Amino acid sequence: MFDVVFVEPESPGNVGFMARAMKNFGLNRLVLINPCHIGEEAQCHAMHAQDVLENCKTYPSLSQFLEETGIDFKVGTTGTAGGSYNVHRIAVTPEKLTDSINLDSKVALIFGREGDGLTNHEIDLCDVVVTIPTSNDYPIMNISHAAAVIFYELYKKVKLYPIGDVRESSRQEREDITRYMDQILGDLDYPPHKHQTTLTIFRRILGRAFITGREAHTMKGVFRKIKDRMIKDHVKDK
């Protein structure tokens, strides 16, 4: 169970964006610590995540929230990872966080103020600090962008929903298509080495193309028809 905690948000728009990003990734428990006024602008940015905003809980301080709720694992976030010599802010990547997190425990994902992030004191309350690898030219992300990336990485682990109802093609299905191409190349009287090279290239392309079952079915039909037609015409010519 995940609580998303936003400490002293300064802009209602960002609270709305945060709510939307949460709902996009199946999260719905928003906690605001001593927030700015949450009005129409937050609702506008939340779009279809009004329920997340309406059900959010408010606490006067992060330490009070942590004392009153039985959080098992506190994850801080920072845009300024410390390097080796700022021990408060030694941070892991979202991927490493996801590897280590126990989805059955009560987890708080804690985001800081838009301008200043979490204080060292707040960071010290956390069990782990996470940061997103970014360009040295401009490392600081918008808070809701950073949240979306972390939610996305966690959601990949949860994997509650596959994308649509797509089934990937099987190796056999791709081989069936390649076999038709083999017969087609044979009928084209390609010299053997060119035949083999071409077939290999074709097979590789199919392999790299993430073909779905449906697409494989269609391609198989097409190449079977091409092959049938060519062989028929070939026989006719003779």
Added chain:
Amino acid sequence: MFDVVFVEPESPGNVGFMARAMKNFGLNRLVLINPCHIGEEAQCHAMHAQDVLENCKTYPSLSQFLEETGIDFKVGTTGTAGGSYNVHRIAVTPEKLTDSINLDSKVALIFGREGDGLTNHEIDLCDVVVTIPTSNDYPIMNISHAAAVIFYELYKKVKLYPIGDVRESSRQEREDITRYMDQILGDLDYPPHKHQTTLTIFRRILGRAFITGREAHTMKGVFRKIKDRMIKDHVKDK
């Protein structure tokens, strides 16, 4: 080389957010297709990515951009992946995209209108379509959030910059700490089975804790001191 193409953006704020997310992940070539007016609101949301906004290029249509520039690989994006029976929109995840992309080629990452995304015609111009796995309850992400997630996933592949100057601890460093704990447990006269179980738990905790070299150094010092002190006191007691 990556061009980030935003087709008919409707809100200047989103163009600014897009520029910021780009710069966060080391991207700087923004292309706008028939955009809304880009003024102060875009600049405000771009924060420290003004250069990305200033250097952006504008084209009247996606097809004209693709004709005039030698893009090798066109990546469309969609929030409504098609499932098996909308063949236009059969999509891969950002991870799969990243696996397959050739970083030496000229790639266009193409994002559609905030409201309606890319048209089927525009999607058909693409070599691959990418979508982010999201909750069925609210699958449609804010455009700049979606862009940030895709940029993040690509950036992980590029891996131009490590996080800060952090070096992970070596196995040997963690074992050094564990050896001190072993001696400490011996001095505590733990029964052998309890000694072994406790040591195993300790070793596991160190292994899961993503300890850096600096942290390992510190911990080693602490446990060495504990051990020295205990053994000294023990000798004194006798």
